[in-house]
Amino acid sequence: MKNGQAGILRGPNGVGKTTLLRALAGLQPVEAGKIKCSLEDICYSGHADGVKPTLTVQENLEFWANIFSSPSISEVAEKFMIIDLLNSKVGNLSAGQKRRVGLARLGLTGRQVWLLDEPTVSLDETSVKIFGNIIKEHLSEDGCALIATHIDLGLENRAQIIDLLKYKAASGELSNSNEAFL
Amino acid sequence: MIALIIRDLRISVRAGGGFGLSLAFFFIIVIFFPFAIGPDLDLLSKVAPGTLWVGALLACLLSLERIFALDFEDGTLDLLATSSLPLESVVISKALVHWLTTGLPLVLLTPFFGILLGLQNSNIIFLIISLIFGTPALSIIGTFGAALTAGMKRGGLLLSILVLPLYIPTLIFGAEAARRGIQGFETQNSMLLLLGVSLLSWAILPFAAASVLRINLR
């Protein structure tokens, strides 16, 4: 993977897309192979949004902006089309709107490598398109992204599709912890 | 870290945050003891330090499960773990918020509850000091227990079984200090030991809790 490139992880359910992303993010131990990237550059976004229903959108974003010490949230909010929602409570939003708030966090981190696990769940068509554009912009700013998804994000030539099924067949092995007992 | 503390405080005072639940629980325990023991104020004042200590401990226990459960479910914990904030400071913030929303209000209300149990002289100050020293230990030990059971279904009961034995030294020293103080004996030794337990817990448990959290996030 180079800067300015995106990888799309494909493969049927249970093939290990989430596991791979979590391992890359440093949440899970890696059983084989190496990661050539500092954990400080990686931003992971999973199935769950990590936004609090009792707080407003603004409070949620401000919190993450603080954690990643990035200054302003208004720019990012505009990009992700949630600027009108800033003052409403997340609990009152629809699933798609909530997802957008969750994704907006990516823009706040200022990190180069985005690891996205099913980012487009519950987004409508226009939001998907906008999100695709955001990723393109991120790529053109020398970032890179690894995305597990089944939907076409419109990244065309920038994206390199990685089908995990092949690797699964090649390396169908036991976990280390089981191996010790054989 | 401060941002995390502020956010958690905000969540806990918003609707459904559970702030006040453990206070109400504490209040009810204090009221129920006279019902069980009888209205004799002399007798009540003798058991009052122990009652208030056990009450505080149970009230603490009640709110432990919430410390990590919500953040674990909605993925916040994953995100925090991948952020530049070390998990140790996440643990410390969580424990601090737990103390601010549970321990501190309990300490502040103790003088009033003491009156209900016949503790009406100025010696109640010893009880309050012992709670000030002891409740932080309850919070951090509880946070460790919550980290241990984060992500488990039916973790609540397990959490109590794991945490209660760890509470024993704090309870013994704390209640001892309060009892001695109220009966007019010197309390220096037990207070210092209580403080020692608190400081020791705060020194070692953030690391243990963070390592356990990492294991649970795998």
Add this chain to the structure above:
Amino acid sequence: MPDLGDYAFHVLASYGATSLVILLVIIWSYLKHERVRKTLLSIEEKVNEK
């Protein structure tokens, strides 16, 4: 048999309780060991046949 005097009950009960608990632990461990050993053997056999 030594004369235990007034304390016969306490002494004998202690020995009784101790041997009871120890025997229970031994039997429990042994039964578990046998059960697991048999399942393992049957599984190994099955895999070898294939």
Add this chain to the structure above:
Amino acid sequence: MSFWEYANPVKFLKLSGALLPYLSILAAITIIAGIIWGFFFTPDDYKQGATVKILYVHVPSAFVAINAWFMMLVASIIWLVRRHHVSALAAKAAAPIGIAMTIIGLVTGALWGQPMWGTWWEWDPKLTSFLILFLFYLGYIILWAAVEDPDTAADLTSVLCIVGSVFAVLSRYATNFWNQGLHQDASLSIDKEEHVADVFYYPLIVVMAGFVLLFVALVLLNTRSEIMKRRAGAIMARSRI
């Protein structure tokens, strides 16, 4: 050849299987010999009369109960540092035996206390800390049972064991301190080894050695069960692939 070679589960199974029969027989002989010596061939204590014979079951079980936890602590640390599965499973295997020994210690303590102190239960620091030890064992065993993934369970229980050790020691001192506050000097102290006369001491040592051998044998047996259980699971997982 290094000691760590036996951290390989398969090698461990072989070695322990060969060792176990001898160990069990040795444990049985030692315990029975020690008990017979102590029960039939030692005089009554001038103060405590025949109850002193409870010594021969009470002290060894208490000794094993405490040291079983200590063994679990060491095994847990080895697991966390060197990731040898046998070590984690040995810690798991020791817990039920430790809790059984704790129960024996408590029951025989009560049976001894009744004629000596006039009550079945006394909040004596030693008895109290045994009750607390019981709680620690309970939490440890329940945590093992509650976590599905074996490696996660091993990690979590290991950390609990280490933290628990710190707090168990604190509790020990706390109970000492706490009971001093109420009673004067512990008139109820049947403080053991310190002033046991030689006649009682030698058979006691034999029984203690027997209990330790029994403990080791039982831990080996239970560790074998755990290893075989994991092995069965691993073979199943492999055949599925």
